Amino acid sequence: xxxxxxxxxxxxxxxxxxxTHSPDAVFHLGDYANDADxxxxxxxxxxxxxxxxxxxxxxxxxLELCFSLFGFRIFACHxxxxxxxxxxxxxxxxxxxxxxxxCLFGHTHKALMERRAELxxxxxxxxxxxxxxxxxxxxxxxxxxxxxxxxxxSSL
Numbered sequence: 001x002x003x004x005x006x007x008x009x010x011x012x013x014x015x016x017x018x019x020t021h022s023p024d025a026v027f028h029l030g031d032y033a034n035d036a037d038x039x040x041x042x043x044x045x046x047x048x049x050x051x052x053x054x055x056x057x058x059x060x061x062x063l064e065l066c067f068s069l070f071g072f073r074i075f076a077c078h079x080x081x082x083x084x085x086x087x088x089x090x091x092x093x094x095x096x097x098x099x100x101x102x103c104l105f106g107h108t109h110k111a112l113m114e115r116r117a118e119l120x121x122x123x124x125x126x127x128x129x130x131x132x133x134x135x136x137x138x139x140x141x142x143x144x145x146x147x148x149x150x151x152x153x154s155s156l
Contacts, residue, residue: 096105
């Protein structure tokens, strides 16, 4: 699964990451959720989910999602609703209320992967072309491996 956030209209790096990693699913955590629509057109075979961020005023995308995948409970949101630029405490409380194992969020434009008790917090950073980052999550049996990656610097 690839996780993107805060693409702000720049889709080349996301496009290249999908071509490179061939994910089963893609999550766009908001701020230009319509960039996910562009990816859906290019990759109709990939499940692509998008959330609404603070810059997505007209978007019909949901503000957050909570779901189970390969036995893990995942809570995903943009993060602005939980004031993640000030503190991650409200976000952690929300994720714990939903019994999440993994909490995906964006908004800060800064990549972060942190374990707090039984919860893994993962912010892929801003996915802007050639200067940002994204996350890759691999589910292997009853474990998962997550990492923050940088887009390739070559153009499409």
